[in-house]
Amino acid sequence: MGKPDAEGHGPPDGLPDLPPEWGRVVVPDDASALAAEAAQIRRELRRATGRAAGHRALALPLLVLLVAVLTTLAGLLAVTWPRTQRGADRPTPAPYAPPASLTGQALPAMDLVDAGQTPVPLRGLLPAMIILVDGCTCPDRVTEAVAAAPPGVAVLTVAGGRTVAATPPTPGRTVRALADPTGGLRAFLGQPSRADTATALLVDRTGTVTRVLAELGPAEAYRKDLAALAA
The missing domain is CATH 3.40.30.10 (Glutaredoxin)
Structure with a gap:
């Protein structure tokens, strides 16, 4: 069960103790007292969401550019690759000669x-x-x-x-x-x-x-x- 602090405050019965590193947690009677903290949290969430969207928007152009560069390099490699046997697989034209059976x-x-x-x-x-x-x-x-x-x-x-x-x-x-x-x-x-x-x-x-x-x-x-x- 929770233990009261120095002023006699503690968690309600039936709830576990809060982590000590959180320090003293005070729950105000009026929720409007937390408006400033809520606004700050919303601003932080919007900034984090904007950064994530920016990263996603930048990823697509980078992917397209990468594919284009790889395609160009593959084409250059196919053209410039040395082919020592170029034409060796082509049949040699036979000399002109009429059918011997004539x-x-x-x-x-x-x-x-x-x-x-x-x-x-x-x-x-x-x-x-x-x-x-x-x-x-x-x-x-x-x-x-x-x-x-x-x-x-x-x-x-x-x-x-x-x-x-x-x-x-x-x-x-x-x-x-x-x-x-x-x-x-x-x-x-x-x-x-x-x-x-x-x-x-x-x-x-x-x-x-x-x-x-x-x-x-x-x-x-x-x-x-x-x-x-x-x-």
Whole structure:
């Protein structure tokens, strides 16, 4: 039970003693006597609440700034990180080469067109050296081929679309200039045209492909094959 102080004051019966460090606690009869202390306590609470709100308001901009800085650093690191193996995982383009299976295959029956847009059956011109000039007219290479072709072997130039390509003058021989509006010959070859490159097919009188020249070069590279067509 509580003990009275020096003046005989003590806690009401049934209540525990107050901590001695609180000193003497006096409860006034009129509550208005505590108005000044209450006002002071309210001021302290408002200041504490304002400081806490200020900290919360400042935390959000700081968080946004931190995220932006980290994102920027990650981007710079990704760009500047040394990549010694850059490009090593990319496949090396294979050299241009026609399908090996074309040699020995039969040339499909197809119609080309001449300068007057008249259909010309390709198989009716065999044996022949057929030069695809949709990537390059290559007049020097065409002239060499005409000069190397033996009698009885036709030399044909075939352009893409319906426009027949101009042929170089060839004394004593005639180059048959045709066009392939449907692209059937290029599709049979199985390879796209290439700039500054002419491709040639050597086909015997039975319609069998005897050689494919992916890049038409000097006549010495295929002279024997031309002679075999005339046999």
